[in-house]
Amino acid sequence: DIQMTQSPSSLSASVGDRVTITCRTTQSINSFLNWYQQKPGKAPKLLIYSASSLQGGVPSRFSASGSGTDFTLTVSSLQPEDFATYYCQQSYSIPLTFGPGTKVDV
Amino acid sequence: QVQLQQSGPGLVKPSHTLSLTCAISGVSVSSHGAAWNWIRQSPSRGLEWLGRTYYMSKWYSDYAVSVRSRITINPDTSRNQFSLHLNSVTPEDTAVYYCTRAGSRNYDFDYWGQGTLVTVSS
Numbered sequence: 001d002i003q004m005t006q007s008p009s010s011l012s013a014s015v016g017d018r019v020t021i022t023c024r025t026t027q028s029i030n031s032f033l034n035w036y037q038q039k040p041g042k043a044p045k046l047l048i049y050s051a052s053s054l055q056g057g058v059p060s061r062f063s064a065s066g067s068g069t070d071f072t073l074t075v076s077s078l079q080p081e082d083f084a085t086y087y088c089q090q091s092y093s094i095p096l097t098f099g100p101g102t103k104v105d106v
Numbered sequence: 107q108v109q110l111q112q113s114g115p116g117l118v119k120p121s122h123t124l125s126l127t128c129a130i131s132g133v134s135v136s137s138h139g140a141a142w143n144w145i146r147q148s149p150s151r152g153l154e155w156l157g158r159t160y161y162m163s164k165w166y167s168d169y170a171v172s173v174r175s176r177i178t179i180n181p182d183t184s185r186n187q188f189s190l191h192l193n194s195v196t197p198e199d200t201a202v203y204y205c206t207r208a209g210s211r212n213y214d215f216d217y218w219g220q221g222t223l224v225t226v227s228s
Contacts, residue, residue: 001171034214043204043218044153050212087153091213095170096143098153 002027002090004099011104017078021102023071023088032092035064035073038101039084047086048073078104108132110205110219117225118199124192124226128205128219135181135188136161139210144179144190147221148201158208159188195226 003026013019023033031051036044046055048064051071061076075082083106088099114126128142135142141160147153157169159179169177178191192199205219 032212034212036215043221044215045218046214046216049214049216053212055214055216089153089215091208094168096155096213098155100152 001095002029002093002097004088004090004097006086006088006099006102008102009100010102012106013078013104014106015078015080019075019078019082019104021073021086021104023066023073023099025069025071025090028068029090029092031067032090033066033071034089034091036087036089037082037084038087044087075104108207108217110207110217112203112205112219112222114222114224116223117227118195119228120196120226121194124190124195124199124203124224126190126203126205126222126224127187128189129185129187130207131186133207134183135186136183138162141208141213142179142181142188143206143208143215145204145206145215146199146201147204150198151201154201156190156192197226200224200226 005024007022033051035048037047038044047058052064064073085101085103087101109131111129118124141158143158144156157179159167159181176193181188202221202223204221206215207217
């Protein structure tokens, strides 16, 4: 199985901050990496697919990059609605696996 | 617009079978290129993919090793839905269960059900 790690596990930020989250995999997954945002009591929401492509309707302050084993998600200017937990997920091979999450709070 | 609506009991007794259904609207469960998945989330295990079913001239299913001996995911083309059956449950199966769609684009989970908290307890 491909294992996923994320760092940091949590971070405190303020509105307007630039935030970067890192995801690493135990083997190369090319660009088969997706990012999700989850708010309490809600299902995860797809933000980024194929490592760097913005899902429709997602604000352009979200961006992502990477390939192989190292990936990043960046929020250029954090907004109040962005305080949430963020997960990466690999879609390269079965079983599909998720990172442990990064909680972004105030 | 694709929508997924989950239904099923929120409480299951130990050793019994957990059964959930995901009703699909806006697209056919038999769509080529789409796969229909079940994912669960618990504090101890995080987000855990359980399995999928998909149609590519015939029906296929894949399951996570952790539940392979206990799980079945079935499509129901007449009702345009799919189901999860997990037997011999224990309290460790307590989690929020989600149904999702994965498209052929990058196998990302682009549509999710609302989630069902299933508690395994006597």
